Amino acid sequence: MRTGILPGDAHLLSTFTSRRPEVSWDLSGFPPDHVLLWRLLAHAPHPALDDLAHFCPELRDITSVLTAMPSDQLLLSGKDERSRYWRWHTTEHSPEDQFDEAVERWGASPRDVARRAAQLSLYDLKPEGLLVVPAERKAVPDELLRCDSARPEAGWFDIDDTVPPGRIAQVSAELGLSVSEVCSRFHDLGLAVDAAGLPDHPTPEIAEVLRDLCEESSWLYRDRPLSPLQILKAAAVLYRGPVEILQMYQRLEFHTPEVFPLDASVDDTDLFENKWADGSVDRCPPAPIPYMLILLAAAHRPLPEVISRLEDYGYHVPLRAPSDPSDLDELLLDPHGPCSWWEVGTDDEMPFAHLLVAAQRTFCAPYTLVERFDAYGVPVSCRDLPQGLSLTAAMRLLEPEHSSDEGHLSKESPVSLEVLIERARRMGVPIAQVVEWLTQLGIPVPDVGRVLHDALARVPRP
Incomplete structure (x- = not known):
């Protein structure tokens, strides 16, 4: 049987809108794109494959993939001892930690685990490499x-x-x-x-x-x-x-x-670095500045002063602070407020998706927030809902898959193949339509054709 048995398949390939059926392997997160593609191809025909073939016609030519073994799940996911859920491994996790965890759970030799991991295109490991003990420069002790x-x-x-x-x-x-x-x-x-x-x-x-x-x-x-x-x-x-x-x-x-x-x-260090922001600004102008840093710095000095001081250092900041901020301005310019500024820099547009979420949370019409951002001097990715997408449908598109997941899709959200497939299934539209809508809403979507070609090259084969 070419499909094999992978415990995560029931979760991964559910044809229902609810993506977590009652199975013993209840998984959270998303698998690597090549793993998702592998399982779709193993279970072909599958509606998602037909949809993805629009971007990568070569998918129609694949007739054989590696047969899954139940133990593969130990290589593809991990479990925190404090959590009841298993979680798909992603590139954000340390490959070394993933490998060590798989060896411990599988109870096999590192070489056997590495051999199977190599077949699954994981960790970029070569089994024969485990024969060589790291020299640690012993030959040259200088x-x-x-x-x-x-x-x-x-x-x-x-x-x-x-x-x-x-x-x-x-x-x-x-x-x-x-x-x-x-x-x-x-x-x-x-x-x-x-x-x-x-x-x-x-x-x-x-x-x-x-x-x-x-x-x-x-x-x-x-x-x-x-x-x-x-x-x-x-x-x-x-x-x-x-x-x-x-x-x-x-x-x-x-x-x-x-x-x-x-x-x-x-004392100006806080303009470029904040422990609550994602990283620091270790680049010279004309490099952009994350707006989160600017707004966080405004907790210690007035926002106009923050902007002026950054300009003293040569940075261009389009944001114009309101001279007499209203209650709505205070909310929108709060780095922890209803409008997400994460991953939005001084060279970026504010995603309209962020304004839709903020509008819902502030009980304002989206166009009201667009007008406020016009006043701030910060461009917005679009000024109205994309054609064919109502406000209710847009919020449904952006909502997290489950209430326990992190917030709405935003500029910082990784948009994987599974995200696109799940959103297309949720909305009852082709994946290409989801890509178009998300792009117009300001959510970065990778080139799906390129992603599929890269993933296809890593799909496990016999």
């Missing part, structure tokens, strides 16, 4: 090959890496060697170096200022200009003025922001 002697977890340099100036300065200060001597030792190990701008004997302070304080890596590289956030953080660490730090970076021949206020202060 400590110079560490990326950062203060952070062993940073690992080791690869042969094609370039040693950044911060690591060179660190080694120079630790060993009392000149920069030229340090570079010679790295050259002897086969590594390229970047020592431009370094004095012959850098101080530990120079090594510290050359750290990536925005935590993308241990050290700064010269592949892009330094951000204002990096400069402000370095000023805070070294107890120096931001302009002095800026000049230090310039002497070290790093690309610095073209616009930087002379009265810059470490």
Whole structure:
């Protein structure tokens, strides 16, 4: 039987609107697109396949796929011990953790698990790779090959890496060697170096200022200009003025922001970073700023002042703060309010979908909110409902699949194949119509044809 037995099939391929039938394997989340496609093809014919073939005609030519085994479910999903639900694994989860969990639950050898995972196009593992014990640089024990002697977890340099100036300065200060001597030792190990701008004997302070304080890596590289956030953080660490730090970076021949206020202060750090926001702004203008950061910063200083200060640093902020904000303005400009600003940057349009949800929660007509956003200077993805979509139908399209799921579809929502199939089934329309509606509502939808071609290449085959 080519279909095989996969416990999650009952949930995944339900033909009913309710997507969680009473089965022992009650799964939450969405599987990888190639797994969904694999199960659809295994159970062909299936209405969703006919719909998807509109985007990828090659689907009609697939007649054989790998037969599923019940134990495959242990590779495809996991279960938190505190939860009664299993959850499909996604690319957001650590492949190493998924693999270790599957080995423990399956009770098989790592090699057997890796072999089956490779058949399922999971983890990008090669079973034969498990024969090789990681060398951990035992053949070359020179400590110079560490990326950062203060952070062993940073690992080791690869042969094609370039040693950044911060690591060179660190080694120079630790060993009392000149920069030229340090570079010679790295050259002897086969590594390229970047020592431009370094004095012959850098101080530990120079090594510290050359750290990536925005935590993308241990050290700064010269592949892009330094951000204002990096400069402000370095000023805070070294107890120096931001302009002095800026000049230090310039002497070290790093690309610095073209616009930087002379009265810059470490107090401005909250303009670019907030623990409640998703990440930080570690880029120079004209890079966009997330509106969530702007609105969160307005909790500590007036919104017009936040906008003005960002413009002092060279960022363009279209948002115009109302001079006399109404109660509705207060709600709409609240970062935790009824209108989601997540994933909306200063170079983006506000998704009309966000306004529809906000209109429902504020008991306002959508056009009223569109007018408010016109006043704010923030464009909206569309000014009215797409053709053929009523307000009730639009809210149904955006609603979460289950009350226990996260909120309505928004700009930050990952739109997978299963999301599109489920929404099409829910609305009683083709997937192409769902794609068109979501796009007009401002919800980013990937190129379905490309997604299907990529997924098809990973579908498990005999």
